[in-house]
Amino acid sequence: MSTSMSLTEKYENYGFVGYEFLTALYYEANTSTTCKFELGKKIVLAKFENDKIYEKVTISASESDSYSGCLLLSEGALVIEMQVNFHIDDVETTAYLRGKDLNISGLKMPKKNKDEESEFESDLILNIDFVDSVWFMIDTAYYEFIQLRVDEDKWEEYRRKLAEYFRTDQNEEHMEYEDTYTEVV
Numbered sequence: 001m002s003t004s005m006s007l008t009e010k011y012e013n014y015g016f017v018g019y020e021f022l023t024a025l026y027y028e029a030n031t032s033t034t035c036k037f038e039l040g041k042k043i044v045l046a047k048f049e050n051d052k053i054y055e056k057v058t059i060s061a062s063e064s065d066s067y068s069g070c071l072l073l074s075e076g077a078l079v080i081e082m083q084v085n086f087h088i089d090d091v092e093t094t095a096y097l098r099g100k101d102l103n104i105s106g107l108k109m110p111k112k113n114k115d116e117e118s119e120f121e122s123d124l125i126l127n128i129d130f131v132d133s134v135w136f137m138i139d140t141a142y143y144e145f146i147q148l149r150v151d152e153d154k155w156e157e158y159r160r161k162l163a164e165y166f167r168t169d170q171n172e173e174h175m176e177y178e179d180t181y182t183e184v185v
Contacts, residue, residue: 018099019046021145022079025097026069027162028141029084036137040083040094043069047077056080074166088133095134102142107134 029039047055057077059069073079081098083106095107109127148154 017149018102019078019080020099020149021102021142022082022097022099023073023162024145024148024158025084025141026073026079026082027165031165036088037084037086040085040096042081042083042096043079044081045069045072045077046080047072047075053080070166070168074163086134086137088130088137091130093130093134097138104135104138107131 026039026043028035029037041060043059045057045059046053055077057068057072079099081096083094083096086093086095091110093108093110096105097103098105110130148158
């Protein structure tokens with residue numbers, strides 16, 4: 001008799017890791033001075049009950065570290081989707097990350113100067129290098145997160161830091177958000 005899990009069982013049992021990863025990215029983007037990306041204008045938070053989403057909140061904010069986001073996170077919500085702005089060399093781009101399956105979508109390629117004449121092959125290579133740079137940033141952040149997540153002591157300490165950050169009123173001054181939409185599922 002085999003004790004290994006099927007792929008479906010693994011996905012169902014460990015799907016939460018993507019949400020925890022995005023929540024950690026949210027925290028790092030708001031607190032780290034070495035972070036190479038910043039939060040975009042859209043963040044989706046969810047509260048879970050019995051492994052099912054029972055409340056989902058979308059925050060469209062100019063300040064993504066808004067008080068409402070921190071308040072929900074302090075109540076146990078997790079980030080399930082987020083827009084992220086990446087800074088690579090002198091280029092800024094945006095992508096959308098989804099925690100459920102660690103999907104990356106909507107990556108905007110850098111605009112080339114219309115005055116420059118270029119060949120298809122060189123543009124293709126530059127675009128591939130650009131995508132690789134974004135992927136490397138996300139992969140590095142995920143690797144660092146997994147190193148924390150698998151070490152029980154480090155993970156508990158990190159969770160305490162997250163909880164403390166989200167509980168503080170330090171973000172109350174950032175309440176200038178455009179729109180908050182709550183959906184009870």
